[in-house]
Amino acid sequence: MKKRIDIITLGCSKNLVDSEQLIRQLEEVGYEVAHDPENPRGNIAVINTCGFIGDAKEESIRVILEFAGQKEAGNLEKLYVMGCLSERYLQELAVEIPQVDKYYGKFNWKELLEDLGKSYRHEIETERTLTTPGHYAYLKISEGCDRTCSYCAIPIITGKHVSRPVEEILAEVRYLVSQGVKEFQVIAQELTYYGLDRYKKQMLPGLVERISDIPGVEWIRLHYAYPARFPEELFRVMRERDNVCKYMDIALQHISDNMLSMMKRHVTKAETYDLIHRLRKEVPGIHLRTTLMVGHPGETEADFEELKAFVREVRFDRMGAFAYSEEEGTYAAGHYRDEIDQETKNNRLDEIMRIQQAISAELNASKIGRRFNIIIDRTEGEYYIGRTEFDSPEVDPEVLIKRTGKALSIGNFYGVQVTDSGEFDLFGEIIEG
Numbered sequence: 001m002k003k004r005i006d007i008i009t010l011g012c013s014k015n016l017v018d019s020e021q022l023i024r025q026l027e028e029v030g031y032e033v034a035h036d037p038e039n040p041r042g043n044i045a046v047i048n049t050c051g052f053i054g055d056a057k058e059e060s061i062r063v064i065l066e067f068a069g070q071k072e073a074g075n076l077e078k079l080y081v082m083g084c085l086s087e088r089y090l091q092e093l094a095v096e097i098p099q100v101d102k103y104y105g106k107f108n109w110k111e112l113l114e115d116l117g118k119s120y121r122h123e124i125e126t127e128r129t130l131t132t133p134g135h136y137a138y139l140k141i142s143e144g145c146d147r148t149c150s151y152c153a154i155p156i157i158t159g160k161h162v163s164r165p166v167e168e169i170l171a172e173v174r175y176l177v178s179q180g181v182k183e184f185q186v187i188a189q190e191l192t193y194y195g196l197d198r199y200k201k202q203m204l205p206g207l208v209e210r211i212s213d214i215p216g217v218e219w220i221r222l223h224y225a226y227p228a229r230f231p232e233e234l235f236r237v238m239r240e241r242d243n244v245c246k247y248m249d250i251a252l253q254h255i256s257d258n259m260l261s262m263m264k265r266h267v268t269k270a271e272t273y274d275l276i277h278r279l280r281k282e283v284p285g286i287h288l289r290t291t292l293m294v295g296h297p298g299e300t301e302a303d304f305e306e307l308k309a310f311v312r313e314v315r316f317d318r319m320g321a322f323a324y325s326e327e328e329g330t331y332a333a334g335h336y337r338d339e340i341d342q343e344t345k346n347n348r349l350d351e352i353m354r355i356q357q358a359i360s361a362e363l364n365a366s367k368i369g370r371r372f373n374i375i376i377d378r379t380e381g382e383y384y385i386g387r388t389e390f391d392s393p394e395v396d397p398e399v400l401i402k403r404t405g406k407a408l409s410i411g412n413f414y415g416v417q418v419t420d421s422g423e424f425d426l427f428g429e430i431i432e433g
Helices: 013-028 054-072 084-096 111-115 154-158 166-178 204-212 233-240 257-262 269-282 301-314 331-335 342-365
Strands: 004-009 032-035 044-049 078-083 136-140 183-187 219-225 244-250 287-294 318-323 371-380 383-388 399-402 413-421 426-430
Touching: 004 013, 013 032, 013 044, 013 078, 013 111, 013 136, 013 183, 044 054, 044 084, 054 078, 054 084, 078 084, 078 111, 084 154, 136 166, 166 204, 183 204, 204 219, 204 233, 233 244, 233 269, 257 269, 257 301, 269 287, 287 301, 287 342, 301 342, 318 342, 342 413, 399 413
Parallel strands: 004 032, 004 044, 044 078, 136 183, 183 219, 219 244, 244 287, 287 318, 399 426
Antiparallel strands: 371 383, 371 413, 383 399, 413 426
16 A cells, blocks of 8 residues: 655745656656645655745745644654754754754755665656646746845855756656646746856846747746846747747835845846836737835835836836845844834835735726637636636736636636736636638
8 A cells, every 4th residue: 555645835936846756756756646635644854845935935934833732642753853943043943943854955855765765767867747737837947046035035045057958957847748748837936047056157138038938838927027137038939939929027125225225135226127028018018927025124215215216107017015024144133123013014015015905806807808828727616716827826816717618728828808807817708710
C-alpha cells in the first residue's frame, strides 16, 4: 500500500512551482501525494512556507503548529518544513517547534527524498505535477534578486539573482505542453534582470521569443518586472508575437521622488512616467498591473497625495497595494524609524484601493459590447468562469458566462462578447460561429 504525503503550499506562485517539482519526484518513487487537501490524512506532511511579510510568516507558523499538534496526537508519523520561512529562521524554528522532524531551506528540499530513503531523479528535474488546472502553469525562470529595495527581505532569503539556463527552461515548456498546458505565467522575483548573471546581458526578450516559437504555447504572460533599466526590446516582442499577452505586471511601489529614493528603487518619477508612456505607445492595448506601498518610513501626507494623483492619472488596469511592515535585516529596519502608526497606514491603504476600485469599475464598464478571446478555467454554480489575455489567474478579473446552450470545455478558447460588468468581473455571451 502506498504511503500518502500531504503537501501544503503557502505563499507565492514561485513556492508553488517548488511544490510541484517535489510532488513529481515523490510520485516517481512511489508515494501518493495530495496537495493542499481539505482534510489532511497522510502519514507524512510537508509544509512549504512563506516568509515575505508579517502576515505570511504568522500564517506559516500557525500551520506548522497545527500539524505539530496532529503529530503529537498520533495522527501523523513525520512532519517536514521547507521554504522561505525555514530558510530564514531555520535554527530558531528548530528550537521553538521541535515536533518537526526536519527543517529544510528554500533550496535544499531535494534532501527530503534522501531522508525518506529515496533518491532524487535528475532525469525528471524539468518535470512537474501541476496543482493548477491542466491548461496553465507557472514558469519560474530565475531565483533570487540583486535589487536592494529598502523594505524587502527577499534577497536576504533567496540570495543573489540566479538565471536558469535558456535550454532548461525551453525543455520544461516542451514537457508542459506535452501534458496539455497552453498558457504560461512567466515568473521570477525580478524578470527584467534575467540573463545578466549567466549571459552578461538582459535575455528576457529573447527567451520570450523562443518560448513563443514552441508549438502549443497559446498565451505567455509576464509577471514581476522592475521599472529601472527595463529591456526595451521586449516592446517589439510583445507587439509582434500574438501569443505574448499584452499584459505587464510591473511593481512600481511609489511615485514621489522622495519615496523612490528612500525605498532605494533606483528610478525617478520622470523615468516611471516615461516607461508607462512607452509601454502604452509601443504595445497598443497593453494592460498594466502594478503594486504600490503605503506607509513606508518617511512617507509624508504630500507624498501620499502625489501617489493618489498618480493612480488617478495613470488609471492602471489592475492594481494591488499593501502597507509597509518592518522586516528585520532590511535596509529600512536598520536605517529608518517605523514612525507611521498602523491606523494611518491602514487608512492610506483603504483610500488608495477605493480610488482604484472606482477606476477598475469604469474600465470594466468600457468593455461592454466588445469581443474578446477567453480561456475557460472552471465552472462555478450556473456559470462558466473564463479569462481574457489581460487577466492572470487568481489575481485579476474573470469573465462569467451563463451555463446555457452549448457545453463549453475547460481549457479551451472561445470568442465572447461582454454584456455587462461589475466592479471586478465581466459577464459575457459566447459568439457563435
